Amino acid sequence: MKKKINVCLIGMGRAGMIHAKNFATRINHGTLVAICDPSQEALAAAEKELGVMATYTDYREAVLAPTIDAVVIVTPTIYHKEIVLAAAAAGKHILCEKPLAMNEAECDEMIAAAKQHKVKLQVGFMRRFDESFQQAKAIVESGEIGDVVLVKSLTRGPSHPKPWMFDIRNSGGPIGEVNSHDFDTLRWFTESEVANIYAIGGNYRSPEVQADYPDYYDTVSMNLSFKNGMIGAIDGAQYVQYGYDARVEILGTTGNIMIGEQHKQKIVTATRNGQLIRPAMHSWTYLFEDAYIREDQAFIEAIIHDTAPLVTGQDGKMAVKLVNLGLRSLLEKQVVYAE
Structure with missing residues (x-):
């Protein structure tokens, strides 16, 4: 394998631009050579900012370009499968953002295609590349907190839901939109x-959509049992308004680990009326900025050294499975058992 990997970014939205900027300037042995988006407006804006020479409006044309070695897919989930299959057939290595696909069957097709055509398939769970998460993993593996008993994880987003998110058959609600990372x-x-x-939830912040979308929920709490006897807890929420919030606790038999905090900066202002003010974390793009760089670098390293990605297609498939199980439990109001 050559020592310089040429990358095409497919999907020029907010997350797409994070990856694009990384590959344009920050990734060793990897470089952004092309971008692709069906929107001419999005392409023009990205081209101006990134300075790439090659642009495509059709991913089918992009994956056939001989100058491209790998693609990063950051499109709506409904298009992931068809792009992954096309890229794999063209011999391009693939980094696909989460969720990997709409369902497990689609995931199986994508995993099989990558294996058949001998290309890497990495899924975009960037938290595994965050320095604090990796340190916590090393501590767990060292036995410093004893045996793991309970893992709790939460993700809460500040933004008002987009109109399409109110139909949970399309969006999955918080379970699909934010809790994939927690799973x-x-x-x-x-x-x-x-x-x-077992999942429970409710609509607490958008009562105006209750009549049209009676199943919509903006907050969910889930309890999970694992096959090795460990237990888990997840909560997710949209439109919390106070900021972006992602935290984890790992409880062991002899200790615990806490990952994350709600604060953006290590500065506290004391005011004359006796208040202490500290800015809250405002965005996942800021909180996980370094993790995205590490994730993109790891993708290139896996290609160059022909090693397995840290986050595999199987990891992506299992997260998709759990999203669907969680949503089913919420709607049926009962414990759902995995096969």
Whole structure:
């Protein structure tokens, strides 16, 4: 394998631009050579900012370009499968943002295609590349907190839901939109698969959509049992308004680990009326900026050294499975058992 990997970014939205900027300037042995998006407006804006020479409006044309070695897919989930299959058939290595696909069957097709065409398939769970998460993983593996008993993870986003998110058959609600990362976090730290899951939730911040979308929920709490006996807890929420919030606790038999905090900066202002003010974390793009760089670098290293990605297609598939199980439990109001 050559020592310089040429990358095409497919999907020029907010997350797409994070990866694009990384590959344009920050990734060793990897470089952004092309971008692709069906929107001419999005392409023009990205081209101006990134300075790339090659642009495409059709991913089918992009993956056939001989100058491209790998693609990063940051499109709506509904398009992931068809792009991954096309890229794999063209011999391009693939970094696909989460969720990997709409369902497990699609994931299986994508994993099989990558294996058949001997290309890497990495899934975009960037938290595994965050320095604090990796340190916590090393501490767990060292036995410093004893045996893991309970892993709790939460993700809460500040933004008002987009109109399409109110239909949870399309969006999955918080379970699909924000908790994919939490499912992957729990699987990573427990090193086990889920045996059963129970979810409860409600719509507390958008009562105006209740009549049109009676199943919509903006807050969810889930309890999980793992096949190795460990237990887990996840909560997710949209439109919390106070800031972006992602935290984890790992409880062992002899200690615990806390990852994350709500604060953006290590500065506290004391005011004359006796208040202490500290800015809250405002965005996942800021909180996980370094993790995205590490994730993109790891993708290139896996290609160059022909090693397995840290986050595999199977990891992506299991997160998709848990999202669907969690949503089913919420709607059926009962414990759901994994097969």
